[in-house]
Amino acid sequence: MKGENGNLVSAVEINNLSRRFGKHLLAVDNLNLSIKRGEIFALLGPNGAGKTTTIKMLCCLLRPSSGNATVMGKDILQAPQAVKQVINVSPQETAVARNLTALENLILMGKIYGINSGKTRARAEELLEMVGLGKRSGEAVKRFSGGMLRRLSIAMALISDPCVLFLDEPTAGLDARSRKSLWELIESFRGKKTVVLTTHYLEEADALADRLAIINKGRLVALGTSEELKQKLAGMETMTIKAEDLTQKAVERLEENYPRVTLTDGKLIIEAEKLDFDTVVDCLRAEGVRIKWLSMKEPSLDEIYLKITEGGQMDESA
Amino acid sequence: MKALSLAGRNLKEVYREIAVIPLSVGQPVVFLLLFNYFSKSDPAAPDIFRIDMLVPGIILLSLGFITLFSALFLARDRQSAFLTRLLAAPLTPSDFILAYIIPYILIAILQTVACFIMALVLGMSFHAGILLSFIVFIPLAIICIALGMILGSLFSENVAPGIGSIAIMVMTLLGGVWMDLSWVGGWFERIAYILPFAHGLDAARVLIGGGAVSSIGSELIWILGYMIVFISLGILSFRWKTKP
Ligand SMILES: Nc1ncnc2c1ncn2[C@@H]1O[C@H](COP(=O)(O)OP(=O)(O)OP(=O)(O)O)[C@@H](O)[C@H]1O
Ligand SMILES: [Mg+2]
Numbered sequence: 001m002k003g004e005n006g007n008l009v010s011a012v013e014i015n016n017l018s019r020r021f022g023k024h025l026l027a028v029d030n031l032n033l034s035i036k037r038g039e040i041f042a043l044l045g046p047n048g049a050g051k052t053t054t055i056k057m058l059c060c061l062l063r064p065s066s067g068n069a070t071v072m073g074k075d076i077l078q079a080p081q082a083v084k085q086v087i088n089v090s091p092q093e094t095a096v097a098r099n100l101t102a103l104e105n106l107i108l109m110g111k112i113y114g115i116n117s118g119k120t121r122a123r124a125e126e127l128l129e130m131v132g133l134g135k136r137s138g139e140a141v142k143r144f145s146g147g148m149l150r151r152l153s154i155a156m157a158l159i160s161d162p163c164v165l166f167l168d169e170p171t172a173g174l175d176a177r178s179r180k181s182l183w184e185l186i187e188s189f190r191g192k193k194t195v196v197l198t199t200h201y202l203e204e205a206d207a208l209a210d211r212l213a214i215i216n217k218g219r220l221v222a223l224g225t226s227e228e229l230k231q232k233l234a235g236m237e238t239m240t241i242k243a244e245d246l247t248q249k250a251v252e253r254l255e256e257n258y259p260r261v262t263l264t265d266g267k268l269i270i271e272a273e274k275l276d277f278d279t280v281v282d283c284l285r286a287e288g289v290r291i292k293w294l295s296m297k298e299p300s301l302d303e304i305y306l307k308i309t310e311g312g313q314m315d316e317s318a
Numbered sequence: 319m320k321a322l323s324l325a326g327r328n329l330k331e332v333y334r335e336i337a338v339i340p341l342s343v344g345q346p347v348v349f350l351l352l353f354n355y356f357s358k359s360d361p362a363a364p365d366i367f368r369i370d371m372l373v374p375g376i377i378l379l380s381l382g383f384i385t386l387f388s389a390l391f392l393a394r395d396r397q398s399a400f401l402t403r404l405l406a407a408p409l410t411p412s413d414f415i416l417a418y419i420i421p422y423i424l425i426a427i428l429q430t431v432a433c434f435i436m437a438l439v440l441g442m443s444f445h446a447g448i449l450l451s452f453i454v455f456i457p458l459a460i461i462c463i464a465l466g467m468i469l470g471s472l473f474s475e476n477v478a479p480g481i482g483s484i485a486i487m488v489m490t491l492l493g494g495v496w497m498d499l500s501w502v503g504g505w506f507e508r509i510a511y512i513l514p515f516a517h518g519l520d521a522a523r524v525l526i527g528g529g530a531v532s533s534i535g536s537e538l539i540w541i542l543g544y545m546i547v548f549i550s551l552g553i554l555s556f557r558w559k560t561k562p
Contacts, residue, residue, distance in 0.1 A: 059406045060406070060562055061402060061405055061406055061562055062562050063562045080562075081408055081410075084406060084407060084408040085408045087406070088406070088407075089402075089403065089406045091399045091402045091403060091406075092399075093399035093402075094399060095398070095399035095400045095402055095403040096400060097327055097330075097331060097400055098331070098400075099330055099331045099334040099335060100327060100330055100331070100334075104327075104330070108323055108324075108326075108327050109403075109407070111319070111320065111323035112320050112323055112324065112404070112407045112408075112409060113407060113408065114319075114320065114408070140334070156403070
């Protein structure tokens with residue numbers, strides 16, 4: 001993957017990357033990933049999974065204990081300054097200069113990345129509109145609300161027009177509307193910029209990312225598009241039925257077809273990899289059961305996610 | 319250029335934060351007024367409280383406060399995610415150092431000018447020595463800021479101000495602000511003349527008293543040497559605490 005071809009298409013190449021804190025904590029454990037140019041890539045995982053640690057290493061803010069990575073073909077260990085020139089990051093904690101106005105914050109970041117004043121100013125104003133802060137651009141940001149600071153912090157990562165954008169929990173603390181419009185903004189980079197974002201929400205990764213990596217306790221546990229993951233990690237289809245005159249015989253008859261049938265609170269729950277609607281209904285009708293209502297659920301990525309990250313948080317406190 | 323942009327941010331953060339500038343300029347002026355009042359009302363007051371002897375001392379005291387303020391500022395920055403963002407940007411260590419030093423040099427100059435204006439109001443006569451004394455005060459200011467950078471790098475926001483206060487005490491006591499060092503003598507005087515502050519104050523008093531620059535050559539070398547050492551230590555401790 002490190003050949004010339006690899007570098008042309010890949011924005012981030014992570015090779016056996018590990019980071020240890022102290023003796024016992026392996027925060028990132030031998031991570032291998034290749035993120036394509038123009039891709040929106042999500043790192044998904046529970047608290048303490050190692051997402052921020054990974055991002056920090058890729059941004060040259062933290063030295064790997066072992067392994068290496070390249071960003072746009074530049075080595076994070078050998079050429080950190082070259083890496084820094086082509087990336088930008090919105091850290092997990094809102095990172096703004098508190099006594100400056102929103103506009104000043106953006107212009108400052110633009111200048112720090114070496115963009116000339118005129119261009120920076122125009123771009124700053126445009127970005128403030130984009131994140132919905134256009135009307136408050138002249139206000140000191142220490143009076144901003146949490147969500148406003150968050151949006152400003154993301155705009156500050158965009159001012160340098162980076163090739164690779166790292167967003168550590170970009171939507172944490174945003175209301176539904178802001179989240180939606182931030183998603184739209186990130187969507188608009190698809191194919192143009194490489195975006196690596198972290199999130200706790202599967203829904204977010206599913207909606208935004210071209211591919212997602214699930215990490216748990218520092219290890220990569222699943223990688224692919226959300227469709228691929230759904231297939232690969234195939235969960236169960238579930239049917240929930242509320243019925244009158246439910247007999248033991250009817251349940252037994254169902255069990256002949258689907259071994260996982262449970263009866264709780266008067267509701268019949270049937271789980272199987274593939275459920276056939278007619279089969280279930282016919283079985284019940286044949287036993288004279290009258291169905292009051294019925295619901296079917298596809299295998300959800302949520303369940304898969306919860307399953308494969310099981311124990312992550314509990315181990316954390318141990 | 320990048321360093322100047324960052325210096326601009328630091329300056330704004332400092333002067334927009336309540337009271338930093340009024341405090342750092344107003345305080346030495348008030349001290350000057352008070353001590354001048356004491357020495358006027360007590361004919362037996364020692365020479366060291368005569369206005370032309372007092373002014374350089376109060377200026378050194380005010381530079382000490384710059385150590386405290388700059389240490390606090392850096393310690394705060396280090397704990398904020400904003401520094402994370404800056405460290406991820408293509409900035410060099412010298413950009414950071416310049417950006418932290420420049421705003422405080424401006425404040426130091428402002429303080430020093432304010433002290434001299436007050437002293438002139440209180441009856442000191444104006445002459446070229448006052449302007450010349452800046453060749454002593456500016457390196458002294460840089461020493462104090464660099465010391466602030468060292469403290470702000472090594473200590474947290476909660477601890478740095480306390481250590482800064484101790485630094486002010488040491489600086490002014492061993493600098494000879496409050497008493498004539500030769501009068502104390504002994505080990506105290508020897509230690510005082512190992513540090514740069516007594517040399518700085520002596521040199522400034524000579525210049526303000528009308529002496530020639532050529533007569534303070536050795537003091538100047540002493541101060542400039544310390545300036546280089548402190549800046550280097552400041553860079554080292556900042557890099558040590560922020561390295562990946
Ligand atoms: N500077 C540090 N010193 C010691 N341990 C650390 C440090 N930074 C992170 N860790 C530990 O490394 C592990 C991974 O942390 P990390 O911040 O990468 O998790 P995360 O996936 O970003 O979690 P969250 O979703 O809560 O932000 C945690 O156990 C954390 O305590
Ligand atoms: Mg995190």
